[in-house]
Amino acid sequence: MNTKRKREDMEIVWQTPANPPERHDYIFRNGIRYVKPYYFEFISHVKNRWAGKTIVDLFSDEFKGRPRDYYESAVKSGRIQVDGQKVSVSYVVQSSQKISHFLHRHEPPVMSWDVEILCEEPDVLTVCKPASVPVHPCGQYRKNTVVGILQAEYGLAPLFPVHRLDRLVSGLLILARSASRADLFRQQVYFLFI
Template sequence: MLNQGQRVVLPLKPTDMNRSLADYVARHAPIFRGHDVCGYLAERRFHVNGEPAPAETILQSGDKLELMRPPWHEPEVPRDFPIVFEDADVLVVDKPAGIPITPTGPFLTHSLLHLLRNEFANPDLAPIHRLDLETSGLIAFAKRVEARGWFQSQFQRQTVEKRYEALVFGRIPKDLHLVDIALDRDTLIHSKFVPHPQGKPARTEILDRHHWGTYSFVSLRPLSGRTHQIRAHLAAVGHPIVGDKKYGSNPGLFLKWLETKDTKLYLNEWKLPAQALHNRGLILQDRKGCRLVLHSERDVAHSWQRGIASIDGDIQIS
């Protein structure tokens, strides 16, 4: 589907002042990875203070820099996100893998936020926590501006209880019940988090496990709210999530995949096209102080079994 393009407000730092627009684009190349920035400059799609700007424009303090991104064809996304709970303040849906929560990369109108805002005719709808593109499960949205703070504060205070399910490589030992490993950004892949003694504290509880041949199906509860915490912790103890490209045992493979984004080339190693991680349960309080205990009915286990069987053959569950 061809969208209508996007207006993107770009960050300006003190170090960008008194430099040309072309220099800004060159110095901030990672922001524009995958974009035709030379074409954008030639077509004057960069605007300064609301006006199309040539490449030699000198950026000044107080300037507003925007990119008028041209229309593009967005990838198709799954549309099965059943409503699990709704009241006047909050909407909770069961997100499938393969759709982002908010616009990112090639996704704009094909983001869950955009689709739900259109479906409910509610521009105030806003997510109050996050799930990765490939992670499925419960995601909550505040329906009113005045409700956002109430729900977001629960996540910030870590009073919300979340229960995840994952399929991982290897047989997790019966005596592993808690992963307590501080995490920090990886020096090679900046969007990845790895164990570091000076990192932020992170704790994940392993509640239950079942062995599926050489794999383990596990239930987990994050006791802290670090980015990619479950994925990083499981990888750190030698049991990366099946289908997890970024946290798999071969980081070089992830870097190769970035060049083409062709997952089929590496399915023999990753086993599944998307990471096998699902947010099964969510417990939080509504604005009246009542406890909301919410549960996903999505049958991810059966889906993961079918996916593994297509690569490895049938597996024995114990």
């Protein structure tokens, strides 16, 4: 869901995993595909072992990639919320509550080569994956992926990779239209090589 919030006289679009990539998310310059920076909501639910901790202690203990003062600032500014509400740094979390962490994302650029569709059938899609583009969302990549680009440019979703190709590799990529079909195709590919 896209929601717009005012923050320091600037309108920001907050995105959740439900927001699909769209054509206007991309900028092309000198043979490179960039993604416009965006705010993204990472969602987690409080595990039983987290219950009873303050929100800042929880993040400091469990997500060690950032210093404690970052988490204090994020809670105070509302970039970390509990059940959709701003809370204080001393707020004690309860089991099953929804925690949202909003981050400003800058995805790494990729080469702007097209993801060429070679064959499109009801259950499967075969494409030519360009080098530098990861297959599916991972790490710092969400929209600058084969799956994201196909969704933005052709409205093709959902797609499930039958096999993988490394980000830096180009080649033939097979994507299924459902998770169950992807599993079936994987089994068929596996039995070809036994």
